[in-house]
Each structure stands twice: as structure tokens, then as C-alpha cells.
Amino acid sequence: MERSNALDGLLRERDALLAVMDRVVALHGTARLIREAIGADSGFVADLNSPDQAVIRWLSGTRTHELQNLIVPIGQGIGGRVLALGKPVRVSDYVSSPTITHQFDAQVRGEGLGAMLAVPIVSKSEDSERTVAVAYAAMRKAADFGDDAVRTIESIADHAATALHIATVAESNRADAITTERQRMRSALHDSVGALLFSIGVQVRDLHESIRDNPALDHRLRRLESDVSAASSALRESLLALSESTPERALPVELAEHVRSFEARTGVPARFVQLAPVSPMDAERTALLISVVREGLLNVEKHARAFSVVVSLGPCDGGVQLVVADDGTSEPAAPGPSTGMGVRTLAERAARLGGRVSLVRDDDDGCTLRAWLPNVEPR
Template sequence: MTAEQRVAKDKAVEQSSVLDELLREREGLLGTLDRVVALQGTARLIRETIGSHSGFVAELDGPDRAVIRWLAGNRTNALQNLAVPIGQGIGGRVLALGEPVRVSDYVSSSTITHQFDAQVRGEGLTAMVAVPIFSREGGSTRTVAVAYAAMRESANFGDDAVGRLEGIAEQAATALRLAGVAESSTANAVSAERRRMQAALHDSVGALLFSIGVQVRDLHQAIRDNPMLEHRLRSLEADVSAASSALRESLLALSESSPERALPVEMAEHARSFESRCGVPARFVQLAPVRPLDAERTGLLIAAVREGLLNVEKHAVAFSVVVSLGPSDEGVQVVVADDGAGDAAEEQAGTGMGLRTLSDRAARLGGRVSLVRNEDGGCTLRAWVPGVDSPR
């Protein structure tokens, strides 16, 4: 091992220790963890810690199948979104056995099946090791994902490498567990609010509409011989008017929210819309609560997210996008980060009227906007504005 390799290994071990500490310290802050971030970070950590040419993670999308979605160090898209059924290849064997599997030369190994030789050759991989990522809940253990490390040359992954990969898998399992709790908590809160609104609508608008229905049925019976028809029609009209007014008020209440609540809701919706439109996983993560902003600052940050996602759609060949929101330097910052292979930053720098407009708007508020190419691939757009009470 060269001196440079030893330095890289020591740095990776240090980074792994830092991640351990962060996970322990922030277990209570469930909202800061996201499934996409956890799995993409796991793929990158594998390369740094193991010293492998490639690291990737396959997540289960059914009881007997995993799909490779998160890669680091890949040269092609040969393995991207590859479905791996139980028992097939090295990952499928891990699913079947629930234990590590390693091969020194994938395509010539007699211990695995070879349905994916073409994809492995296409990526230029040779030696490979894979371990399960377990979920341990309620006294039961089940595999929820598979972590891989691979080399582009024949090699033997020793017990030390397997142990380090299993350690990374443990960290990933912790992050996934916390992300799952956060998602569940959010879903429960949304469900409870919907039930509350449903009950309110039932008790107000529903009751009025029921009253109208009863009166209409009565009128059908009495229309021919009731001298009070005009009075009852006026009463019916009043009830209709009251029902319409109550419905408008209820819908208005549903659409209204404070600026600090509207901001994450709007950003999450833009991320969902991007994912639906482009088929690229996009997640919104609120890192911490933010102070209330006025309409101008809120509008700028939302516009920055739209511009960042549009930039990824037009210029980047991305596999995932993360939109984050959080406090920063006595203000609020949004970040749109992708892992694309396209040079979005340079493309946008040359033609980005939208980015220049955003920068001008931010400058008038004492804020700033930047778009840079990441060292490990992809681009990051950042937009920051000072808080309402902060000096410019």
C-alpha cells in the first residue's frame, strides 16, 4: 500500500467515525434524515472506506427482488435500475443467504449465477463483494437492501474488507430506520389533519346539505297544494347560500398557511412534480425549522428551487436530486443538488437567464445565488436570503 493509499484509507476511517458520531447525536432529529440521501451516501462511503473502484446499493422493491439505484464510481449506466431477483447473481445470493458473498472474478465464478454478466462486463467490473443491510424491528431481522463494493481488476476481498462493508451496512440500516420513522411521523400528522378537516366539513357543510336535501324532497310532495311554497323556496335559497359560504370558508382555510409552512410544502410539491415528470427520484428534506419570511423572500427561494430543478431537467443526466431547506447564517438557504453526469453548471452559466435573474433578485434582498459543479459529479444550486430582521 502506497503512502497516498494509506492517507486515503485513514481519511475514510476518520469519515466513517464522524458519521457514526453524527448518527448517534442526531437520532432524535428524525426530519434531517432522508432515505435517498442515506442510500446515495452509503454508495459513496463504500468507495472511500473500502478503497474500491465502485460502490452501489440495491434496495428491495418487493419480497424477492432488489433494484440497484444508488451508485458511486460508475462509468456507465449498465447497472442503473438493474432488477436482481433472489438467488441470481451476487446480490440475489445475498438475498437468499442473508450473509456476505464475494467473488474474485465475477464472470468466471462458479458460486453464483450469471444472468448479469453482460451488465458487469459493460461496467468493467471484476472482483465484487456484497453484504445485506438488515432491518431489526420487533425482534425480527429482514434484509432491506444490499451493499456492494467492486474492483475493475481481479482481486480478493479479505475479511477486513468484508467487516468494514458490514460496518457501513449497519450505519445505513440506522439511517434507513430513522428515515422510516420520520416518514411515518409525517404521514401520521397529515392523516390526522385530514381526518380533522373531514369531520369539520361533515359537521358544517354536510349537515346543511342534508337539510337542503330533505327540504327539496318535501317540496316535491307539497309543490301542488302548499300555499307557503314561496316562503319555503326562500328558506331553501338561504340554506344553499349558507352552505356555499361555509364551503368557501373551509376551502380557504385549507389553502391558507403561514409563510414558514408554505415554503416547505411548496418545495416538496415541486420535487414531487419533477420526479413524476422526469422519472428521476427527487426528495425534499427540511433540515431544521426556519424563521418566518416575508412574501418576497419566500417567492425567491421557491423560484430558486424551480430554476434548480429545471436546470437538472434540461442539462443534467441525473439519477437523483435532493432539495433541502434550512437555516443558515442568520437567514434561510435552499439547496438543489443532483448527481448528474451532464455539465449543468457550465451549460447554465452560458445561457442561464433564469439564474442571472435570480441572482439580481437575491442581491436586492441582500442574498446570494450560486450554481457550481461538484467535485464528485453533479451540480449544486444554492440560494440564501437573510432573515426578515437580519441586517443586509
């Protein structure tokens, strides 16, 4: 029993490490942890599109897709009330509560939810605090969430805020801020995560020697050994990426992160392929290509019944070409605002840089969003 408990502890440490190192895993883990921590039937997390609007993206324990990508404006429902007040809100029965608006009753009924608790995920700095996401817990019956449950979810929200802060810093367009933060994160990862992985590895080897007579624990231990090895490899790659902060290195890393986030959010298989190294680009070109990927993936998410998506980056005709291709079966989205920057706007920005952006329907019914930018700005 003692050896089994030790192994369970190592597994928990492994999960915590992976959550810290990956934004999507962290937020998925937040939704799951909410359920486990207070015994809720479901947990979910909403990101903020703007200070006045949240979108529910990460869910655990739900039975339908009623809440997936649900837009929650400030003041509406329990999440919108959290945005307005900046503090936890709880109801014992959502659809009959007199303290909230009821724009989302149909979705809540469709999911079969009763009691609900929502807590702000707050980013804190020396001189300000702001809500950056909302964490929810829900039951499938009328019930009361007590003060202990509120405090537990607030603690989970604090950890989620840390993960979101790291992601926000990584996505910053300011090269100096990225370089400084990467150096700090590289040092922190090396000193804390690296040391902890080493410690886990040592404990794994010690446990391995003492449980050879227990096949069940031996199997779990071998899986843990494999996970620790994979985490060590991921850490080495992260340290390399953080130490090489040139634009041509940073662009593929960020594009791959957007693809991973899309796949985790939608369940649609997606992959990023770098066909060959690309020439260095300035901040404006880098930001444009990132915007193209975000626009392309959002169009697929909102309009295409896609089975897979491929994002590719590589040199082409004296410049850099970026392609977002899907095998969806619906009509392509018309150019216009979606992420705040539609295809037409992206094309205009690319034209000013001597490049081009186009969205075309493929012969096999999929859609391809293609962007090309020259290596050197025209004189």
C-alpha cells in the first residue's frame, strides 16, 4: 500500500508538470480538476474574447455540445454576472434563479444542469487585477455550493491564472518582452521543472527495484517511466526554443501552439508542418502570418464540417508561404470580420507588404486559406 501511494504521488506530480508546460493541457486540467475537487458533475472554463465577452471552450463531464463555444456577454447568465461583478456567483437552480438573466436557459436545460457556481480567473500584477477567464462548476440537480466549494474553486482559478499569464507573455508581439520572459522562463524551467523531473526519475528507479513482485504496480511504473522520459524530452525542446528567440524560430513555435489549441478545443485532428526553414521576418510580417492562421482555424471551427486540418509553412517563390487547408464539406466562409480581422482585411494588409492572401474552395470540397509574403519589403 505504501509503495502504491508513493507511485500515485509521482503520477500526480507528473500531471502537474505537464499542465504547467502546456496552456491547453492546463485549461483542460482546470475543468477536470474542478469536478474532482468538489465532486461536481461537470466543470468548464471560458476564455475572454474581450473585457466584456467570454467564450466557453474547455469542458469536462458534459454530455452534449450545448455549451461548447457558447458566447457569454457581460451581465448575461452566471458567467456574465461574474464578469460584471468580478467575484464568485452561485445559484442553487440555474433556470429558476431570480438573481441572473436567462438568455442561456435552453443550453443549460439541454445539458441537464441545475446548481451552478462561477468564479473569476484573475490576473494579478503589482498595480492592477483583471478577470481573464471564468471557471464554472455545475451539478445535474438543484443543490447549494457552500463556502468551502467557493474557496476550493478560487484556489484552482489562481493556478489557472498563472498558466494563462505564461501563455499571454509567450504570445506578446513585443520582441524585447518575449526575449526577457523567455530567458526568465528558461532559467525557471531548468531550475524547477528539470530538478523535479530528475527527482521523480530517481524515485522511479528506487521504486522499480522494490516492486518486481507486483505486476500491476510494475506496469504502472513502466508507464510513468515512459512519461517522465517524454516530459524530459519536451523540456529540452522547450529550453531550446526559449533560448533561440529569433523571429524565424519563434514563428513556427507559435503556429504549432495555435494548431494544438484548435485540435484540443474542437476535437478535429490538426497538425502543423514546416516544409523547410524560412528566412527571418520583421514583427509586422510575423504578426500577419499568425493572424492568418488564427483566422483560418476560426473559420474552420465556425463554418466547416472538417475531418482534419493541416497548416504548413515554408519558402516559396522568393518569399514565405503559409497554408491552412481543411477537408470540410460546407461552403467557405465569406470574407469578413471573425477574429476582428477577416480575410479581406488580411489581404489588404498583405498587399501593403507586397504579398497576397486568398481563400479558395478546393476540388474535393475543402477550403484553403493561403498567404504569401516576400522575403524583402519592396522598395
